[in-house]
Amino acid sequence: MDPLILSRIQFGANISFHILFPAITIALGWVLLFFKLRYNATNDSAWMRAYFTWVKVFALSFAMGVVSGVTMSFQFGTNWPGYMETVGNIAGPLLAYEILTAFFLEAAFLGIMLFGFRRVSNRVHTLATVLVAGGTTLSAFWIIALNSWMQTPAGFEMRDGVAHATDWWAVVFNPSMPYRLVHMMLASGLTVSFLVAGLSALRYLYGDRSESMWKALRTGVFTAAILIPIQIFAGDQHGLNTLEHQPQKIAAMEANWNTGPNVPLVLFALPDEAAKENRFELTIPDGASLILRHSAGGIVPGLNDYAGNHPPVFPVFWGFRIMVGTGLLMLAVSWSAAFFLKRRHGLPKPLALVMVPMALSGWLATLAGWYTTEIGRQPWLVTGVLRTADAVGPVAGSHVALSLAVYLILYVLLLIAYLGVLVHLALKAAKDGDTSPLPGVMNRPLSQPVAQPGETS
């Protein structure tokens, strides 16, 4: 068995599993802060109830993100030693700053945020929520900076085959970094707003009409409705940035085999890399030229210019289409739901039924988008600097196969357990409604006075 392919599948599986959870925690931290601030401002205990429901989702997602993230940090060494040996001088400090500035911050204040509600003042608890949300976002900043540097490296020079930084500002704020960061932050926001809206819709379908359900539902739906058009615009800008810096990726995304003007937009096709053509093509004339160059005669790069040096076409082409398609679906669903909530002050059952599976639409779009950009970087690990094949370590294929198999089984089981707990928490919240007693808050007693430990952790 080929250790290169197995190591790639293993890292792909690992990072795919990992990104699901940061995609939730990055934005959920801010949503929790919003719940908390609304409670501080209105003294309405329904906000706090929403907070307590979703803080459990946050805790679980955070734990899943931590353990899968630790696994990845080890895999750099176990499977890809060539990576750190070649670009360690760049990647090292970025990862170190992530751990030092973000990781510890989140981990230390998470305890206070989760369990400290009755041990610290309300103000300190709010501050802990701010710090955890800020920490997750800062974490994303450093990781996106490193990933973007691998896509569009800048601010370095090669000495004896090893990269050395010459301009740290240029390393961090490399050409694709601002676009990718915004795109990912919005993706996280959409993932969370659809998750919140979807699980609230599930509660709605189970007959829950509590204030906390409505508050979470509205927060999810309106956030999604606001973010999705911004995301479509940001995604377009990111695409134009990719056209400038990684044209071979755009060529694969559009399955465009020959450079030239009047390139059609391919809606559906089965790209055939051997024959260098698309089968069963469905196109809009001049579409790609119009989108990418804003003129029908605009020249779009084709794969023929990058023979032997471009990514595999099929997964990049389809990854991009799944992401865009999911995005359009998100637009339709969130705007319909926002319309009904705003104008009719209710939610039709069929729409609620659609919203439940859409709870995971953010995951689908995020994964499809990451597959597009990461597979789109191949055959390079660091564009123009290090090929993926040159970074793999001297580990036996059988060892990688063993670890890959166990990881896959573990991840599938954990994912099932995770989704099961989400549904369980939603249904439990639906059953409790607004009736379960809320504990007292320090400095600020709630209407229900008695502290009753709901559950332990």
Added chain:
Amino acid sequence: MSFDWPTLLPLIFAGLMGLAILIYVILDGFDLGIGILFAAAEDTEQDTMIAAIGPFWDANETWLVLAVGLLLVAFPLAHGTILTALYIPVFVLLVGLILRGVAFDFRAKVPAGRKHRWNRIFFLGSVIASLAQGYMLGVYVLGLDVGPGGVAFGALVALCLAAAYVAMGAAWVIYKTEGDLQKKAVLWLRTALVLTALGMVAVSLATPFASARIFDKWFVWPAMLYLSPLPTLSAVLFLWLWRQTFHLPKPGDRHALLPFLTLAAIFTLGFAGLAWSFYPFVVPDRLTIWQAASAPESLAVILVGTVVVLPIIIFYSFFAYRVFAGKATDLTYD
């Protein structure tokens, strides 16, 4: 005054990495130990034990990420060499840490009937992670030797470290609980101490014979004299702590934190001994810290950040421990 930065920086980072590993072993040591002790505890005791570590474990595990991160960023060559040689044990460790970490959260959130399953997974993950860490340490001490001798020595260290973690876990339970559970923890501590002491003697005896290089570092005059306080002091602390277990818990819960602090001191002494055995290698007999280090300018960039941020981290870690100081009660989200 001028410093020779290219010489100094790798040394500083080796020290920082050692510090991160030591803090990790002490802090996550008690988490993992409590996980292992889960097998000996009743249902209600398990909840209290979880409450004693719940707010901290995440930050504790972060020290491991920092240690591996420092290895990765400061000594990229060593990082690759060590982790590819230890591929399978690292993989086993990660599976253990994954199971342990998620079980923490799942056991509190799944329907009541499934809680037992996650308790067992929590125990299993803690055992796997502890043994894997000990095994890795053993194989590493022998210069990444994975022959039969290396495996046997690794297995010996694995058991010893697991016993030491159990002792740490028991000491933490003594500090964080009261009543019957606390009394039970004193017995756990006594048993674990005996096992740890046996393990440490066996490892100390085996190490110099297994590695001629380490033998030469310890048993030469006058190094022997300067080093003699390390084993002597460890032995005295061990004996003293063992005697203490016959008097604990004391009236008014005096000295409840003392077992934990004593064990932390013993860990530190043992760690200092290890560090002396390795210096100046980061991969025993193969790579010195200077051969494996990153470019000085990259190390300088990280050092600036570390010097600024590390005190802040230590400060707010203390704050978090203070917020949850005192005896562990039921841990609730609200």
